[in-house]
Structures are given as structure tokens and as C-alpha cells.
Amino acid sequence: MKTPASRKESEDLDARDPLRGLRDYFELPDGIIYLDGNSLGPPPKEALTRLAKAAQEEWGNGLIGSWNDAGWIKLPESCGAKIAKLIGAENDEVIVADSVTVNLFKLAAALNEKRKGSIAVEKDEFPTDGYIAGGLSRLTETCLVKIQGDDPSALAGNDISVFVKSVVHYKTAAIADIAAWENEAQKNNVAIIWDLSHAAGVIELDLKKSGAKYAVGCGYKFLNGGPGAPAFLYVDRNVVNDLNQPLTGWMGHASPFDFSGNYHPAPGIRRFSCGTPQILSLSALDGALELFQNIDMGKVEEKARGLGDLFLSRAKAMGLSSVSPAAGERRGAHVGLSFEHGYEVVQALIARGIIGDFRAPDLMRFGFSPFYLRYADVWDAADQLEDILKTEAYRDPAFAVRKHVT
Amino acid sequence: MKTPASRKESEDLDARDPLRGLRDYFELPDGIIYLDGNSLGPPPKEALTRLAKAAQEEWGNGLIGSWNDAGWIKLPESCGAKIAKLIGAENDEVIVADSVTVNLFKLAAALNEKRKGSIAVEKDEFPTDGYIAGGLSRLTETCLVKIQGDDPSALAGNDISVFVKSVVHYKTAAIADIAAWENEAQKNNVAIIWDLSHAAGVIELDLKKSGAKYAVGCGYKFLNGGPGAPAFLYVDRNVVNDLNQPLTGWMGHASPFDFSGNYHPAPGIRRFSCGTPQILSLSALDGALELFQNIDMGKVEEKARGLGDLFLSRAKAMGLSSVSPAAGERRGAHVGLSFEHGYEVVQALIARGIIGDFRAPDLMRFGFSPFYLRYADVWDAADQLEDILKTEAYRDPAFAVRKHVT
Numbered sequence: 001m002k003t004p005a006s007r008k009e010s011e012d013l014d015a016r017d018p019l020r021g022l023r024d025y026f027e028l029p030d031g032i033i034y035l036d037g038n039s040l041g042p043p044p045k046e047a048l049t050r051l052a053k054a055a056q057e058e059w060g061n062g063l064i065g066s067w068n069d070a071g072w073i074k075l076p077e078s079c080g081a082k083i084a085k086l087i088g089a090e091n092d093e094v095i096v097a098d099s100v101t102v103n104l105f106k107l108a109a110a111l112n113e114k115r116k117g118s119i120a121v122e123k124d125e126f127p128t129d130g131y132i133a134g135g136l137s138r139l140t141e142t143c144l145v146k147i148q149g150d151d152p153s154a155l156a157g158n159d160i161s162v163f164v165k166s167v168v169h170y171k172t173a174a175i176a177d178i179a180a181w182e183n184e185a186q187k188n189n190v191a192i193i194w195d196l197s198h199a200a201g202v203i204e205l206d207l208k209k210s211g212a213k214y215a216v217g218c219g220y221k222f223l224n225g226g227p228g229a230p231a232f233l234y235v236d237r238n239v240v241n242d243l244n245q246p247l248t249g250w251m252g253h254a255s256p257f258d259f260s261g262n263y264h265p266a267p268g269i270r271r272f273s274c275g276t277p278q279i280l281s282l283s284a285l286d287g288a289l290e291l292f293q294n295i296d297m298g299k300v301e302e303k304a305r306g307l308g309d310l311f312l313s314r315a316k317a318m319g320l321s322s323v324s325p326a327a328g329e330r331r332g333a334h335v336g337l338s339f340e341h342g343y344e345v346v347q348a349l350i351a352r353g354i355i356g357d358f359r360a361p362d363l364m365r366f367g368f369s370p371f372y373l374r375y376a377d378v379w380d381a382a383d384q385l386e387d388i389l390k391t392e393a394y395r396d397p398a399f400a401v402r403k404h405v406t
Numbered sequence: 407m408k409t410p411a412s413r414k415e416s417e418d419l420d421a422r423d424p425l426r427g428l429r430d431y432f433e434l435p436d437g438i439i440y441l442d443g444n445s446l447g448p449p450p451k452e453a454l455t456r457l458a459k460a461a462q463e464e465w466g467n468g469l470i471g472s473w474n475d476a477g478w479i480k481l482p483e484s485c486g487a488k489i490a491k492l493i494g495a496e497n498d499e500v501i502v503a504d505s506v507t508v509n510l511f512k513l514a515a516a517l518n519e520k521r522k523g524s525i526a527v528e529k530d531e532f533p534t535d536g537y538i539a540g541g542l543s544r545l546t547e548t549c550l551v552k553i554q555g556d557d558p559s560a561l562a563g564n565d566i567s568v569f570v571k572s573v574v575h576y577k578t579a580a581i582a583d584i585a586a587w588e589n590e591a592q593k594n595n596v597a598i599i600w601d602l603s604h605a606a607g608v609i610e611l612d613l614k615k616s617g618a619k620y621a622v623g624c625g626y627k628f629l630n631g632g633p634g635a636p637a638f639l640y641v642d643r644n645v646v647n648d649l650n651q652p653l654t655g656w657m658g659h660a661s662p663f664d665f666s667g668n669y670h671p672a673p674g675i676r677r678f679s680c681g682t683p684q685i686l687s688l689s690a691l692d693g694a695l696e697l698f699q700n701i702d703m704g705k706v707e708e709k710a711r712g713l714g715d716l717f718l719s720r721a722k723a724m725g726l727s728s729v730s731p732a733a734g735e736r737r738g739a740h741v742g743l744s745f746e747h748g749y750e751v752v753q754a755l756i757a758r759g760i761i762g763d764f765r766a767p768d769l770m771r772f773g774f775s776p777f778y779l780r781y782a783d784v785w786d787a788a789d790q791l792e793d794i795l796k797t798e799a800y801r802d803p804a805f806a807v808r809k810h811v812t
Contacts, residue, residue, distance in 0.1 A: 099681025101655030275505025
């Protein structure tokens with residue numbers, strides 16, 4: 001696909017876009033170009049409808065009976081099955097539960113119990129992944145190793161048992177070569193936990209084919225499941241029953257309603273459940289996932305890449321330097337541009353209705369969700385960025401006020 | 407207060423009930439007497455309003471900006487402050503996060519790291535409390551001890567470091583003497599984690615005064631926060647900074663948005679946060695808690711006791727045997743009646759719009775939330791129970807079909 005060189009060419013691409021109808025599935029505020037779906041996706045209409053139903057009808061009218069009658073009790077698994085389709089897993093291999101952080105802990109602890117060794121994370125991994133590996137390492141008096149994330153041979157030595165790595169890097173959006181890492185992992189008897197947070201829902205994944213056995217991921221980014229939506233966890237069905245995770249709550253019990261004094265893990269992926277799931281948040285995610293049910297993920301990835309290519313070509317012309325791979329096939333659905341006054345530029349863009357985010361120390365991050373963004377939107381956003389840089393509008397002191405944005 | 411001996415006397419009590427106006431704060435389906443608020447509270451209108459606002463306005467319009475603009479980032483603490491009032495804690499001593507199960511793990515792990523010893527739970531504790539203590543004990547190769555829950559002297563010996571105990575027992579509703587246990591705990595250098603799941607919102611608690619330093623509790627029972635609502639965690643502010651919990655996610659970091667490679671726990675209760683909170687579910691809970699803001703918990707406890715006394719006096723007249731303390735001051739807001747055909751009786755009651763629940767092997771459980779129940783409701787429920795027993799209506803085979811109810 002040729003990167004458009006004008007607004008007209010962008011509009012032409014939009015007119016031919018096979019995914020153009022998906023924008024209508026979303027509630028989007030007027031006057032906004034939202035380039036932050038990599039941080040928090042906007043609400044699909046079906047997520048809001050499903051949430052209202054869960055609250056009013058299921059909770060309000062069905063009350064306690066909704067655990068059975070509305071299928072709440074099966075929601076972690078049925079919602080997991082919807083995600084399984086997007087990542088190349090079987091329906092019974094994914095469960096929705098807790099947060100990415102908690103799921104990483106469960107999986108890393110279970111794997112390291114089975115085969116004791118060092119726990120490793122990528123040096124520049126999303127910090128929470130490193131923090132939780134550190135927490136587990138301290139609790140179990142296990143070594144923690146930080147390794148370079150660009151070369152699978154780093155898995156050799158150090159007696160690594162478990163390695164945590166993102167498929168799409170949270171800053172650069174570089175896509176990892178899963179098969180190459182798994183190949184090296186097999187040689188060294190390492191279990192890799194793939195963090196799909198910035199990958200699920202936006203690049204084509206075939207975990208099984210790539211040899212990936214373990215993964216976690218986020219519900220609130222490109223899956224559009226709502227703020228802090230519950231996370232998911234994948235384990236290959238051939239090995240799941242060998243794993244015993246330590247957060248043994250009643251929902252992971254084989255027979256939770258027997259109220260037995262002894263813990264017997266459920267067979268299959270449900271053993272990675274823990275406490276009672278937060279049904280309202282889970283219902284919104286479940287609704288959001290409807291969008292994906294009849295979608296060609298190849299087309300999704302292709303459009304995300306096209307939008308990113310367009311933005312990067314404009315940014316390059318502005319003299320901005322990118323930390324993201326230039327080659328679209330090696331890049332997820334966001335791009336990172338480093339710039340000394342990045343924080344202020346992002347604030348100036350927000351003031352103009354172009355919403356991206358910022359990651360310390362100097363990274364402007366822009367996400368290109370192919371579900372609701374048009375090439376013309378990306379063109380217009382780039383126009384505004386260009387204007388802000390040219391006019392130095394970002395030097396307005398109002399844009400220097402620091403806020404927390406997740 | 408005299409227990410009413412007729413429907414008329416029940417109605418008279420209702421007319422004089424200082425809490426009678428609170429029923430209007432709830433969405434309750436018609437034709438239902440809901441005796442299961444101990445398992446899942448019904449929706450307060452404010453919970454539904456708050457949830458709709460969080461979804462439509464905050465997520466839909468505010469998008470990522472709502473982490474600051476709508477106060478999402480502070481919600482775990484601001485919501486915790488509302489709960490603090492109900493349990494006799496300071497505003498900055500409670501945080502809302504994760505599930506009871508996960509919170510128990512965090513707290514028990516942190517305490518046992520500080521002072522190594524055996525982890526103990528009450529023998530007949532709610533199973534998930536025992537499961538999670540078992541999970542931690544296996545992971546950290548620490549002894550697990552199950553002790554009798556009726557005598558604080560059981561804390562002596564066994565080198566117990568941490569003991570988990572409910573304030574109100576999930577089956578019997580027996581109220582623990584917190585001060586007596588804490589007194590014994592101090593002698594033996596034991597940290598008690600109080601599980602407030604069946605106590606918070608319905609009995610008057612003064613944790614600080616009773617000497618309790620650590621607690622967890624549930625958001626979806628008498629706090630009416632919605633199905634699977636997030637849980638809470640309390641730590642005395644004088645000791646919180648001595649504790650390091652192992653689920654070190656970015657939300658517990660002192661400066662999460664610095665994206666530092668090293669974990670530094672936040673000062674205060676926020677160090678017990680972990681991953682990104684599920685904002686939709688959290689918002690519903692936050693709305694539900696509004697109900698409690700100007701309430702006299704003494705009056706709440708008194709009415710819960712009165713409703714329970716009425717039901718128990720009727721049950722006694724039917725020849726049913728109670729596992730709950732007869733003395734109201736030693737009993738929480740639910741009662742347990744054991745009966746061979748308990749499961750079928752509960753199903754027969756549900757078919758008549760009287761909703762209680764059942765706990766294996768033979769326990770019928772009925773909860774008496776003083777917020778929306780009237781004495782006349784309890785009288786009518788008892789009438790139906792009496793009729794079902796007399797006519798043996800529970801023998802209808804339709805009532806023997808087993809379902810899961812949480």
C-alpha cells in the first residue's frame with residue numbers, strides 16, 4: 001500500500017478502506033482525533049449497552065440469581081474464548097481475570113515452581129512487568145535477571161527458568177519475533193511469558209503456531225474493554241494442568257461451591273482464576289469484544305501499519321526522530337517520537353483535540369487504532385503537530401503543567 | 407427492642423424505624439423479599455447513576471483524560487476513605503483494590519516477610535481464606551496451621567506469625583471478640599488479618615479501638631457495591647510503611663508515571679495497590695458507598711439484629727435448628743439454619759420470591775440487610791418458610807436441581 005502524500009490521497013484510501021464501517025461501532029466525542037487507543041480504547045457502543053444490561057437487568061432484577069441465569073459464573077471463560085480467537089489460541093486456553101500484573105505473578109510463580117531457576121525480564125520492559133518479577137523474586141528468594149531484549153541468545157546462561165517479554169514494546173512498538181525467541185527458549189529450557197498488552201487486537205497473532213505457550217494481556221488498550229478492564233491469561237492446554245499458581249482463590253477451585261477445606265485446582269485454564277471477578281467491568285469488556293468476532297485480523301494489522309506509516313512519514317518530514325521501527329511489518333499500532341519538549345507538545349495537541357500521550361523522559365506516543373481512525377484523521381493530526389512545532393506553540397507555559405496520565 | 411409477635415407488631419416497628427427511608431435509595435425488583443444481601447447486595451440507585459456516568463461521560467467523553475479529570479487515579483484511595491468511616495479507621499488507612507483473595511495474599515505475605523513463622527487460619531473459615539493461606543505457604547515454604555476459631559488461646563504455640571480470621575463467620579454469623587483476640591495476639595507476637603467480608607457495612611466496627619491493625623473486606627455484600635465489586639484492605643498507618651507486599655505492580659509504586667526501572671513502594675496504604683484498577687466496577691462501589699455517609703452504624707447494627715431476632719424466633723417455632731448465636735449482640739446480619747432438605751427449601755422459597763442462599767452440606771442462609779428490609783418483609787418470609795415446611799412443598803423434584811450460586 002502506498003503511503004498517501006496529501007489529504008486527498010488520505011481520503012481516497014479511507015473511501016476504499018474495508019474496515020471503514022467499524023467507526024460506527026464506537027461512541028466518539030465530537031472534535032477529537034483520538035491517538036491514544038494504545039493506552040485506553042474508547043467505548044464501543046456494545047460495551048456500553050452490555051454494561052447497562054449487566055447493571056440494570058442482571059444485577060438489579062436478577063440479583064444473586066444472575067450468577068447462573070445471566071452466565072456470570074462462566075464469563076471469565078466465555079470472554080476468554082473471544083480473546084482466544086484474536087491471538088491464535090483455542091477457546092479453552094484463555095481466561096479473563098484480575099490485572100496484567102496479578103496474572104504475570106500467577107504465571108511466573110507457577111512456572112518457576114515447576115522448574116526452579118532465575119526469573120528474567122527484558123531490561124527496557126514495561127516497568128510493572130519488571131516490578132512484579134522483582135516482587136516474586138524477593139518473596140521466593142529467586143534470582144532476578146535483566147537481559148537485553150533484542151537478541152534471543154540472551155536466554156542462554158544465567159539458568160533462566162522464566163522470561164517475561166512484550167510482543168509489542170510499549171515505547172517503540174517493535175514487534176518481537178516470537179518463533180525465534182521460542183526456538184532459543186526451547187534450547188535453554190526457558191518458559192517465556194509473552195505480554196500481549198500492546199499487541200492483542202491490533203496485530204495478527206498465532207501464538208500456537210509460533211510456539212508460544214504462556215501469555216498475559218490487557219483488556220483496556222486495543223481491545224477497548226473500558227478503563228482498567230480485566231486482563232487475560234493464556235496457557236497452552238497441553239501444559240496447563242502441570243501448573244499450580246499460588247493465588248489459590250475459590251474461583252480457581254475445581255468445585256468452588258462445595259466449600260471444601262482443601263484446595264483442588266480446577267482442570268484447565270480456570271485454575272488461573274482467583275477471587276470473585278468484577279462482573280461490571282468484565283461485562284463491558286465482553287461487550288467490547290463483539291466487535292472482533294467477524295473480523296480479519298490481517299486487515300486490521302495492515303491498516304494499523306498504514307496509519308502508522310503515514311504518521312511517521314509526516315513526522316520525518318518535520319525532522320522528528322522516531323524510536324519505532326520504520327518498517328511497518330516490524331511495528332505494532334503505535335509510534336514513539338522523542339523530542340526534548342515532548343510533554344509540552346502533547347499537551348498543545350490535546351488542547352487542539354488531538355489526543356496522544358507522553359512517556360518520560362521525552363517520548364511522545366501516538367496510537368493508531370484501525371477501528372475508528374481514518375487516514376484523513378492521521379493527516380489532520382500531523383498538520384496540527386507540524387503547526388505546533390513550526391510556531392513553537394508548545395512554549396506556552398500552560399502546557400508545562402505536569403499531570404499523571406496512565 | 408421487643409421482637410414482634412405478629413405482622414401487625416412488625417408493621418408498627420417499621421413505622422417507627424429510623425432507617426425506613428433508606429429503602430428508597432435502592433432499585434429493588436417488585437415481588438421479591440431479598441434475604442441475600444450477605445452474598446450480593448442489590449443496587450443502590452446512586453451506584454447505577456455513578457456507573458452510568460463513569461461509562462458514558464468519563465470513559466466516553468473524557469477518554470484517557472479522566473484518569474486525572476474525573477479522579478480515577480485517586481479513586482482507590484477516595485473510595486477507601488468512605489469505607490474507613492464504617493470500620494473505625496482513618497481516611498488514609500484503607501485502599502480499594504483487587505479481590506479479598508488477592509488482598510489477603512498481599513497482606514499475609516508482607517506480614518510473614520517481616521516476621522517469619524507459621525501462617526494460621528481458622529479451621530472453619532471461609533474456604534478461600536484457607537486456600538490462599540495454603541497457596542502462600544506452599545510458595546514460600548512456610549508452615550500452614552489450622553486452629554480452632556473459638557478460643558484466642560489457640561494463638562499460643564506453633565510459632566504463628568499471621569492469623570486470618572473473619573469478624574463475622576460466613577456460616578454462623580458469630581461475631582469474634584476482636585479485642586480479646588488482639589490481646590492474645592500481642593502476647594504471642596501474632597499479626598491478625600481480620601476478614602470483614604460479612605461484617606463491613608452492617609455491624610458497628612471500631613478497628614483502631616479494638617487494637618486491630620490489619621483487615622481485608624468485600625465490596626459486594628452489605629456494601630452493595632455490585633457483583634464482584636473490588637475489595638478493600640486496611641493497615642494501621644503506624645505500621646504500613648514497615649510492610650512490603652510482593653504483588654508489586656505499578657499502581658503501588660511511589661511514582662508510577664516516572665516509569666522507573668526500580669520499584670519503590672508508595673508511602674502509606676497505596677503500596678498495597680497493584681495493577682490498574684477496574685474503574686467501572688470501582689465507580690459503582692464508590693456510588694453505593696454514598697448511602698453510608700451520614701448513617702449511624704449503631705442504628706444499622708441494631709436493626710439488623712432486630713430483623714434476625716424476628717426470623718430466628720419464627721424459625722425456632724417451626725422446629726428449625728440454628729447454627730447462629732441466639733444472642734443478637736454476638737451475631738452479624740445473617741443467620742444459618744441447618745435442615746436436611748435445606749437446598750430444596752431454599753429453591754422453593756426462591757420460587758415464591760423469597761431469596762436466600764444455601765451452603766453445603768445442609769445450611770440455609772438468610773441475610774437481613776437493614777437498608778431495604780422491613781420487619782413485615784421478614785415476617786412474610788417466615789410465613790412462606792413455615793408453609794413450605796408444613797406442606798412439604800420442597801419435595802417437588804424441580805427444587806432438587808443443583809445450580810451454582812455464589
